[in-house]
Amino acid sequence: MRDFTLDIYRELLETLQRKGYELISYQEYLRNPGTPESRKSDKFVILRHDVDLKAGNSLKTAQIEKSLDAKATYYFRIIPESNRPEVIRAIAALGHEIGYHYEDMSVCKGDVDKAYDHFKTWLEYFRQYYAVETICMHGAPTSKWDGKDLWKKFDYKELGVVGEPYLDTDWSDVFYLTDTGRCWDGYKVSVRDKIPGYQDEWTKKGLSWHTTQELIEAIGQGALPKHMMITTHPQRWTNNRGEWWKELVLQNTKNIVKRIWIRN
Ligand SMILES: [Zn+2]
Numbered sequence: 001m002r003d004f005t006l007d008i009y010r011e012l013l014e015t016l017q018r019k020g021y022e023l024i025s026y027q028e029y030l031r032n033p034g035t036p037e038s039r040k041s042d043k044f045v046i047l048r049h050d051v052d053l054k055a056g057n058s059l060k061t062a063q064i065e066k067s068l069d070a071k072a073t074y075y076f077r078i079i080p081e082s083n084r085p086e087v088i089r090a091i092a093a094l095g096h097e098i099g100y101h102y103e104d105m106s107v108c109k110g111d112v113d114k115a116y117d118h119f120k121t122w123l124e125y126f127r128q129y130y131a132v133e134t135i136c137m138h139g140a141p142t143s144k145w146d147g148k149d150l151w152k153k154f155d156y157k158e159l160g161v162v163g164e165p166y167l168d169t170d171w172s173d174v175f176y177l178t179d180t181g182r183c184w185d186g187y188k189v190s191v192r193d194k195i196p197g198y199q200d201e202w203t204k205k206g207l208s209w210h211t212t213q214e215l216i217e218a219i220g221q222g223a224l225p226k227h228m229m230i231t232t233h234p235q236r237w238t239n240n241r242g243e244w245w246k247e248l249v250l251q252n253t254k255n256i257v258k259r260i261w262i263r264n
Contacts, residue, residue, distance in 0.1 A: 001213065004182060004247070006239045008212050009232070010064050013047075015219045021045045021228075023070030025097035026134045030163045033170060035227075046174070046229040047072035048165060050101055050136065055084040058234035059091060066094040075101035075136045078122050088129045098130035103138040105145040116154050123159060134163045139192030141258060146192070169229065171198045175207060177215070178231040181258070182251035184209045189258040193231070 001008060013023060021043045028046075035042045047065065051058045051074055058074055065072050074091050076082050076098065092098050100123055104115040126132050135156060137147040148166060156164065163169075180186040180193040185208045187194045202208070207225070209215040218224060236247045 002244065003212050004179070004236050004238070005244065006060055006064060006237055008216075009061060009237050010068075012212055012216055012219075013065065013068055013070060015216050016045055017068060017070070019043070019219055019222065023047050023065070023068070023072070025071045026073040026099070026136075026163065026165060026229075027097045028071060029174075029229075030134065030168065033173075043226045044228075046165075046169075048136070048229055048231045049074045050138065050231060050233050051076050051082045052101070052138065052233055052235060053081045054235040055082050055087040057238060059087050061232070061234045061237060062091045062094050062096055065096065071096060073097040073099055073134065073136075075099045075138075076126065077101045077103065077138055078107075078125075085129070088126075092130045097134070098126060099132055099134045099136055100126045101138045102135055102150075103140065103143070103147050105147045105150055106140060106143040110145050112150060112153050115150055119150065120159065123161070133161060134165070135161050136165050137192070141191035165229065166195075171195050173227055175202060175225040175228045176231075177228060179233060179236065180231070181255050182236055182247065183211065184215050186255075189255050191258065 016023060020041050022039060022041045024044050024046055026046050026048060029044070032039060047070060049058055049061065049072055055076070062072065062074065074096055076088055082101070088098055102119055102122070104118040104122070105112070108115040108118050123132060123135070139147070151164070151167065176195045176198070177184055178186065178193050180190045187199050209218055236251070238244050238247070
């Protein structure tokens, strides 16, 4: 079976549900981070999607999730490849959470005051479609600036934002998986999309898989922690063969570049 298709994505979610994981949005996690009686199961997975490109693909994963009665969070960027109003509206209408995938520090070239104004403007923009409560950094590896630096000077909570996955998740309790690098062990080459301080511990425990098939098998064997966040980039999940090959070749090239970069 080819990896990173919509079919295998559905299988991943179905396997999680079969093993008793509740599939929730980031907003739902923040409202109820523990596992009190109010939650259906003592196991949960926060489904996070960073819509970096090809917004149309995210409508497909959103529909799969809806059909399984799962909730997810979709973070949208301001660029036209991500910011497509009709897609944002459709995903919100399916009952998912919408958030802002911010990169204001890069856009404003590190000018933190300008970046904060820019952030506020775009937060209001996305609030036309959904009452945005959570935001998430877009961690472009090629950018000199770390988007989170904005929060060294300003406080998003003053803007009614309740959380940022990198900053408000209890990583001592929640295990993190991401498809960055088009695999599940891309933390080895990732520049920003990782959880420093915890990743080494997880790797030592053997919580590391390369393909989605391997991950699905491990879930089936009950090898995964009870609380997790899974981040995917819907641009790479497709059943379309042409698009699938393009993504494979592009990502392999990117991984080689990133590996050289990290080594130096
Ligand atoms: Zn991103």
